[in-house]
Amino acid sequence: MILIRDVRLLESNGNWDILVEGNRIKRIGRNLLEKESIDKRDVEIIDGKNMAAIPGLVNTHTHIPMTIFRGVADDIPLMEWLNNYIWKMESKLNEELVYIGTLLGTVEMIKSGTTTFNDMYFHLDGIIKGVLESGIRAVLSYGMIDLFDEEKREKEIKNCEKIVKKIIKMDNPRIKPAIGPHAPYTCSKELLTFSHEIAREYNIPVHIHMNETLNEIKIVKEKTGMRPFEYLNSIEFFEGVKVIAAHCVHLSDREIDIIEKKSVVVSHNPISNLKLGSGIAPIPKLLEKNILITLGTDGCGSNNNLNIFEEIKISSLIHKGISLDPTSIPGEVSFKFATLNGGKALNLEVGVLKEGYLADIVLVDLRKPYLIPVENLKSHLVYAFNGVVDTVLIDGNVVLRDGKMTNIDEYKIYEMAEKAYSKLVEDVDIKRDN
Numbered sequence: 001m002i003l004i005r006d007v008r009l010l011e012s013n014g015n016w017d018i019l020v021e022g023n024r025i026k027r028i029g030r031n032l033l034e035k036e037s038i039d040k041r042d043v044e045i046i047d048g049k050n051m052a053a054i055p056g057l058v059n060t061h062t063h064i065p066m067t068i069f070r071g072v073a074d075d076i077p078l079m080e081w082l083n084n085y086i087w088k089m090e091s092k093l094n095e096e097l098v099y100i101g102t103l104l105g106t107v108e109m110i111k112s113g114t115t116t117f118n119d120m121y122f123h124l125d126g127i128i129k130g131v132l133e134s135g136i137r138a139v140l141s142y143g144m145i146d147l148f149d150e151e152k153r154e155k156e157i158k159n160c161e162k163i164v165k166k167i168i169k170m171d172n173p174r175i176k177p178a179i180g181p182h183a184p185y186t187c188s189k190e191l192l193t194f195s196h197e198i199a200r201e202y203n204i205p206v207h208i209h210m211n212e213t214l215n216e217i218k219i220v221k222e223k224t225g226m227r228p229f230e231y232l233n234s235i236e237f238f239e240g241v242k243v244i245a246a247h248c249v250h251l252s253d254r255e256i257d258i259i260e261k262k263s264v265v266v267s268h269n270p271i272s273n274l275k276l277g278s279g280i281a282p283i284p285k286l287l288e289k290n291i292l293i294t295l296g297t298d299g300c301g302s303n304n305n306l307n308i309f310e311e312i313k314i315s316s317l318i319h320k321g322i323s324l325d326p327t328s329i330p331g332e333v334s335f336k337f338a339t340l341n342g343g344k345a346l347n348l349e350v351g352v353l354k355e356g357y358l359a360d361i362v363l364v365d366l367r368k369p370y371l372i373p374v375e376n377l378k379s380h381l382v383y384a385f386n387g388v389v390d391t392v393l394i395d396g397n398v399v400l401r402d403g404k405m406t407n408i409d410e411y412k413i414y415e416m417a418e419k420a421y422s423k424l425v426e427d428v429d430i431k432r433d434n
């Protein structure tokens with residue numbers, strides 16, 4: 001058992017205790033050591049004085065191994081970025097490099113308060129290994145791209161089936177599978193149909209890129225005569241499965257209706273969309289229809305970090321700016337995007353500190369200049385905080401304490417990541433391409 005004592009909670013004043021048993025929050029109350037008559041020898045006590053406890057954050061769209069591509073190709077549009085840099089480097093990746101990138105990404109996420117991420121990538125054995133070692137929680141999908149080629153499609157389908165079965169068999173509470181068709185402009189109708197069917201069969205979510213740029217919408221329209229959401233709806237892609245659609249930057253009213261009617265979850269990635277010059281998703285319009293909005297960073301090739309606190313802040317600011325309305329997306333709402341909504345989106349009991357829920361808890365040290373006066377803490381977490389957290393529990397385990405990783409040597413990971421990067425750059429000759 002773990003007892004966090006005398007900690008501040010966002011929703012109520014005064015100091016509270018949180019009792020964790022196994023991987024769940026057993027009790028939240030005052031003076032629990034006495035009230036629950038706990039033997040001190042059975043419990044590890046974490047002093048929560050001068051700390052606030054918040055639910056671990058949820059990042060609903062990442063490509064975690066891309067941390068080792070950080071800063072490689074800045075200031076260019078999506079297609080050029082993918083074709084000339086990212087896909088070239090990705091062709092040199094292997095399980096070991098993906099494992100190293102994953103470790104680096106998990107350390108970065110944990111240190112900035114993220115406890116769950118929804119990922120799409122390849123070499124999943126490397127990702128699984130990194131997730132297991134770091135202690136983070138993840139929903140993992142094998143990203144499938146067939147570029148309308150039958151041979152490629154068959155390979156992708158096999159890989160996907162293998163990974164789903166492997167993750168289910170692992171039966172680890174921290175790792176769940178999802179299905180990851182990359183996007184309607186990179187996947188054939190057959191691959192999209194396969195994705196839908198397998199997601200239904202196993203009752204797991206689909207994770208896909210949707211309507212990120214105007215160019216890709218044009219491509220889908222030329223091919224199918226329809227906009228991407230209309231096209232997917234016409235092949236019954238949304239029937240009976242939960243779809244997490246990353247980006248959703250450019251949407252027609254008809255598409256918004258489909259998103260609403262089919263309960264599609266939106267992963268809003270404002271920083272990646274700004275950086276690649278893709279546009280700004282119409283989040284206030286989606287909120288009017290009660291569409292579930294969550295937040296994602298996207299990969300470190302286009303962000304260039306995994307700090308969800310930045311997405312929380314930007315998602316509140318950006319919509320005020322374009323609508324000339326400072327009441328648009330209040331901080332409380334954007335904070336919910338990254339907590340409660342993220343948990344709902346992934347069907348996980350995370351994102352709220354509540355008895356019976358999974359023990360994914362983040363402690364923020366309140367003795368920081370940017371968090372004072374502490375009275376307005378909720379506002380600070382959205383508008384003033386830099387994301388550097390003190391202690392993190394995931395699935396009932398302490399993975400970060402006093403800002404340091406408990407179960408992995410983070411400095412060794414930094415060294416490994418530097419080496420991996422040097423090797424990749426050398427192999428691809430990316431510098432000369434610049």
Ligand SMILES: N[C@@H](CCSC[C@H]1O[C@@H](n2cnc3c(=O)[nH]cnc32)[C@H](O)[C@@H]1O)C(=O)O
Pocket residue numbers: 063086087090120121122142143144145156182209212272298299302
């Ligand atoms: N099995 C596939 C890999 C797909 S993984 C997911 C892919 O999404 C790419 N990606 C990352 N960010 C974005 C984005 O913002 N839009 C579109 N694709 C992205 C990423 O680089 C990776 O290639 C293959 O054979 O190529």
Ligand SMILES: [Zn+2]
Pocket residue numbers: 061062063209246298299
């Ligand atoms: Zn992406």
